[in-house]
Amino acid sequence: MKAGIVGLPNVGKSTLFNCLSNAKAQSANFPFCTIEPNIGVVNVPDRRLEKLEALVNPQQVIPATVEIVDIAGLVKGASKGEGLGNQFLGNIRETDAILHVLRCFDNDNVVHVDGSVDPIRDKETIDMELQLKDLESVEKKLEKVKRAAKTGNKDAQKEAEVLNTLKTGLESGQSVRAIAVGDEGYAEFVKPLQLITDKPVMYICNVDEAAATTGNAYVKQVQEAVQDENAEVIFLAVGTEADIAELEDYEERQLFLEDLGLSEPGSAKLIRGAYRLLRLETYFTAGEKEVRAWTIKKGATAPQAAGVIHTDFEKGFIRAEVITYEDYVNYGSEAKVKEAGKIRVEGKEYVVQDGDVMHFRFNV
Numbered sequence: 608m609k610a611g612i613v614g615l616p617n618v619g620k621s622t623l624f625n626c627l628s629n630a631k632a633q634s635a636n637f638p639f640c641t642i643e644p645n646i647g648v649v650n651v652p653d654r655r656l657e658k659l660e661a662l663v664n665p666q667q668v669i670p671a672t673v674e675i676v677d678i679a680g681l682v683k684g685a686s687k688g689e690g691l692g693n694q695f696l697g698n699i700r701e702t703d704a705i706l707h708v709l710r711c712f713d714n715d716n717v718v719h720v721d722g723s724v725d726p727i728r729d730k731e732t733i734d735m736e737l738q739l740k741d742l743e744s745v746e747k748k749l750e751k752v753k754r755a756a757k758t759g760n761k762d763a764q765k766e767a768e769v770l771n772t773l774k775t776g777l778e779s780g781q782s783v784r785a786i787a788v789g790d791e792g793y794a795e796f797v798k799p800l801q802l803i804t805d806k807p808v809m810y811i812c813n814v815d816e817a818a819a820t821t822g823n824a825y826v827k828q829v830q831e832a833v834q835d836e837n838a839e840v841i842f843l844a845v846g847t848e849a850d851i852a853e854l855e856d857y858e859e860r861q862l863f864l865e866d867l868g869l870s871e872p873g874s875a876k877l878i879r880g881a882y883r884l885l886r887l888e889t890y891f892t893a894g895e896k897e898v899r900a901w902t903i904k905k906g907a908t909a910p911q912a913a914g915v916i917h918t919d920f921e922k923g924f925i926r927a928e929v930i931t932y933e934d935y936v937n938y939g940s941e942a943k944v945k946e947a948g949k950i951r952v953e954g955k956e957y958v959v960q961d962g963d964v965m966h967f968r969f970n971v
Contacts, residue, residue: 611705627647651670665895712813808839809840843876924969929953
């Protein structure tokens with residue numbers, strides 16, 4: 608799963624990406640691996656994985672991951688190809704979620720591209736470019752559908768109605784995720800279009816050190832502005848987080864965080880938030896060779912979860928042996944869980960729960 612960092616120039620986007628790229632300094636168990644200069648695979652911090660590691664003592668531990676993409680900066684006119692517009696919009700279309708960085712701090716030494724700090728204006732600039740690109744896609748599709756609708760095709764008439772609702776909403780400055788088209792209309796006609804403003808979004812308010820624990824007036828403005836979007840809002844002192852990430856000594860980092868009133872690095876909060884935003888959950892496998900976190904979509908069934916390990920596991924699925932994370936920790940080992948009769952046998956209809964520890968039985 609892939610999340611893309613977007614934002615205007617000089618809002619702290621690249622600093623945030625660099626901060627995430629140094630996440631390895633914050634915990635030896637959760638390293639960061641660079642694939643390309645602007646793409647990183649960031650491991651999802653999970654205390655449960657650490658606890659299972661302590662109980663099982665495996666040869667290796669493999670955490671869940673989210674791919675983070677630092678997307679080229681956006682300027683006004685990007686939807687028409689200005690600046691790196693076409694590259695930007697192409698990259699963002701390939702992501703599953705958007706991490707939208709907004710500048711929420713005053714500093715005369717850091718020039719703002721529009722001359723003053725105004726996170727709502729900045730948000731609207733990027734929203735407008737993405738909405739214009741989506742409007743272009745909707746209008747193209749609508750032209751084709753209208754021709755079929757004129758022949759009396761009922762499905763085409765229904766689709767044209769949904770597309771017209773999208774067109775009206777986009778023209779009025781709404782993002783697709785905020786336009787009501789009904790569950791059936793969405794699943795049948797909107798989702799297949801893979802529109803940019805339909806992607807889930809997290810707004811990351813970049814604040815100064817003084818606002819690292821409480822936020823500020825700019826953050827409140829953003830929270831109020833996006834309350835109808837079903838979006839997440841978090842605030843981070845990105846520059847300070849980057850300074851912390853560069854410290855090599857673990858205790859020194861912890862002291863720095865404590866001085867700020869933080870219990871953990873903001874990067875950990877962001878990565879978990881991105882995982883949540885993508886509607887992902889974790890189940891575990893635990894044995895002497897490895898303890899591993901596996902990523903699934905919320906609502907995945909046992910065979911689908913098995914298929915994440917290998918497609919053969921899903922095809923030949925027989926049953927799953929399931930231990931809740933709480934039972935595993937309370938009893939201290941798989942053997943003791945078994946003695947207590949706490950291992951459940953589940954079939955094909957079982958919906959996997961976040962934190963389940965699982966073994967799969969399959970036949971190919």
